[in-house]
Amino acid sequence: MTSLNRQRLILGVVVIITVIFLTPLVWMFITSLRPTQELFSYPMNIIPKELSLENYNYVFIKMTSFFRYFINSLVVTISTVVLVIVSSATGGYAFGVRKFKGQGLLFMGIILVLTVPYIMYLIPIYMMEDWMGLRNSWFGLILPYVALNLPWGLLIMRGAFSTIPDDIRDASIVDGCNEFQLWYRVMLPMTKPSLAATSIITFVFAWQEYLFASTLMSKNKWQTLPVGIVWLRDELQTLVYGRLGAMIVLAVIPVLVIFYVFRNFFIKGLREGMLKG
Amino acid sequence: MSQELKRKLWDKTKLFIFLLPTLVFIFGFIGFPIVFSGYLSFTSFNYAKDALPTFIGLQGYADMILHDSLFHTALLNQIKFAIPYFFITFFASLILAILINELKRWVTLFQTIYYMPMIISMSLVGITFSWIMNPNLGLFNRVLQLVGLGSLTRNWFGDPSTALYGLVIARSWKMMGFTLVVFLGGLASIPGDLREAARIDGANFWQEVVYVILPNLKPYLLIGGIWVLINSFKVFVLPQVVTEGGPGFATLTLYYYSWKLAFERLSMGAASQVAYITAFIILALAAVMNYFLSTSD
Numbered sequence: 001m002t003s004l005n006r007q008r009l010i011l012g013v014v015v016i017i018t019v020i021f022l023t024p025l026v027w028m029f030i031t032s033l034r035p036t037q038e039l040f041s042y043p044m045n046i047i048p049k050e051l052s053l054e055n056y057n058y059v060f061i062k063m064t065s066f067f068r069y070f071i072n073s074l075v076v077t078i079s080t081v082v083l084v085i086v087s088s089a090t091g092g093y094a095f096g097v098r099k100f101k102g103q104g105l106l107f108m109g110i111i112l113v114l115t116v117p118y119i120m121y122l123i124p125i126y127m128m129e130d131w132m133g134l135r136n137s138w139f140g141l142i143l144p145y146v147a148l149n150l151p152w153g154l155l156i157m158r159g160a161f162s163t164i165p166d167d168i169r170d171a172s173i174v175d176g177c178n179e180f181q182l183w184y185r186v187m188l189p190m191t192k193p194s195l196a197a198t199s200i201i202t203f204v205f206a207w208q209e210y211l212f213a214s215t216l217m218s219k220n221k222w223q224t225l226p227v228g229i230v231w232l233r234d235e236l237q238t239l240v241y242g243r244l245g246a247m248i249v250l251a252v253i254p255v256l257v258i259f260y261v262f263r264n265f266f267i268k269g270l271r272e273g274m275l276k277g
Numbered sequence: 278m279s280q281e282l283k284r285k286l287w288d289k290t291k292l293f294i295f296l297l298p299t300l301v302f303i304f305g306f307i308g309f310p311i312v313f314s315g316y317l318s319f320t321s322f323n324y325a326k327d328a329l330p331t332f333i334g335l336q337g338y339a340d341m342i343l344h345d346s347l348f349h350t351a352l353l354n355q356i357k358f359a360i361p362y363f364f365i366t367f368f369a370s371l372i373l374a375i376l377i378n379e380l381k382r383w384v385t386l387f388q389t390i391y392y393m394p395m396i397i398s399m400s401l402v403g404i405t406f407s408w409i410m411n412p413n414l415g416l417f418n419r420v421l422q423l424v425g426l427g428s429l430t431r432n433w434f435g436d437p438s439t440a441l442y443g444l445v446i447a448r449s450w451k452m453m454g455f456t457l458v459v460f461l462g463g464l465a466s467i468p469g470d471l472r473e474a475a476r477i478d479g480a481n482f483w484q485e486v487v488y489v490i491l492p493n494l495k496p497y498l499l500i501g502g503i504w505v506l507i508n509s510f511k512v513f514v515l516p517q518v519v520t521e522g523g524p525g526f527a528t529l530t531l532y533y534y535s536w537k538l539a540f541e542r543l544s545m546g547a548a549s550q551v552a553y554i555t556a557f558i559i560l561a562l563a564a565v566m567n568y569f570l571s572t573s574d
Contacts, residue, residue, distance in 0.1 A: 006482075010379050017373065018390060024450065025393065027416055028405050044419050083298075091299030098292055110299075113307050115507050115563065116556040117532055123317065123539050123548055124310035127324065147306030150299060179291050208398035210514045215540055226398035230518055233404060241408045248401045259396050263389055267458055 032056070032245030039242050055246035065220060066247055069228030073251075075138055076224060077206040080145040084153045084202045085195060087146065092157025092191075093183050097169070107158070110151050118148065118211055129216055136222045141213060145206050153198045156269050160194035161187060197269020200262045207255045225251040318549035325543045333546075341550045348551065350526045351534040354441060355555075358530060359509035362445045366505045370453040371498075374460035375486060388461055392454035399451060403518035406447040410434055434520050437527040444515045444528060452508060456501040463497030464490065499570045503563050510559045531555045 031039070033051040059066055094100075095107055125144050126135075134140040164187055172186045188195075207225075214227040223231065229247050236243075259266060320330035321337060341348050370391075377387045394402065409416045412432035421430050433443045467490065475489045491498070512530040516522050522529040522537070529537075531551060539548030 087298035094295040121310040124313040147302040226400045
């Protein structure tokens, strides 16, 4: 009985904290549904008097650059995911199954990279891309994004490959598999959950990245959502938070859906990556 | 013998093929840049004016650490940011994780809710908080007025005494989901018998936390703690998007200062020095933390 009461008390506390925690998200959503004149009413009504889709209409009809940003985000994110998958599926095999000289050292080096500030890479990458003409192009973002995500991918995929029993490897070789078939036909299908985790972690990273996108892409045409929306805010100058709210909601929906559908892979992947590292 | 050699060579080639994509990306976009910015940090190099970097050895570091007053401001701001950020993020997620774990049910639901801000771009979080903290039209001041604390209302991000701490709150809000997930994983791995035994011995909840839960959570506390520590120094997006380092230089962080040196003043040498000093501080603190948490028993 007391234990039941304690459960209720804890649940009550957690629910209150959670409601406060969710306020910023809910507030932005409500803001996106408020007509402009209501946003400027003072003092402000917390509970909206009327709701409208005018902000969404405005974004859909008038803000053509928003769609350009959306497409850029989509292309950059999906290409990054594909390249990270290919690289970590091959690299993870090499680190998880094969033995070679300098393996441990190389792997430690790759992981250490996760801890230092990205600006240490950004300065030379900016100069490199300037020189190679990669700034203001999709590739200019895709290539560094793949590199930044690969350490996570390798950590997860190495773990997945190293847990596959040696028997399976030996049996396949007896059956006449060559090494590439062993990797692609036998082992890769067994790592599917880890591949999914890697894809989602990479997707989430690329979809929200700001530092590289804001520095390497100086032209509106090539900008992605996280930076583009900030630019639109600066451009509009006045308080247009209703429209900004609508854009934020639209920008967050894809990643929220992906996260929600694959949340178990995602959290499992993060934990595995963390604990093995 | 030559058959054997051929086989070995082919074996090495196959390994190389598997490693090729990794090596290209890691060396091209991480290994080479990190070495190159290390070299740049020993030079004076204005990207717009100078054709080539001029090697100046440790002079740049000495000038930066001893004479650059903006560097001092940024370092001080960074410390003022990092301390509350670390404690808020670490303890809020730890306490919440312990409470949520007690519920047994809905653990996954709460975990998903608290993780949500982690997947939203920091820049959009920045816009959201600018709006909530807006002096006249924002929710926060309005709520303060409604509960009778109207005298506290102010322009939170426009006031040099509160701007930095406003950013701390926004960043902790966004990032705490990660440590929460790590801690919940650790809590789930503690065997129920252990806690049962403590309860039979008459331990109350608080004693259970101190004597059973926390000691068993140690590896997770270490991982979570190091992660929060590293992130308490990688602060760039919020100061840039919300306050532009201001008012004055009140929210200029080390990371943002390095970025400003590189991409506003184009002093790549000085920017690399700040970046390397920041990285050095991060690694030193992480090493100290690792030492204390993994040796103390």
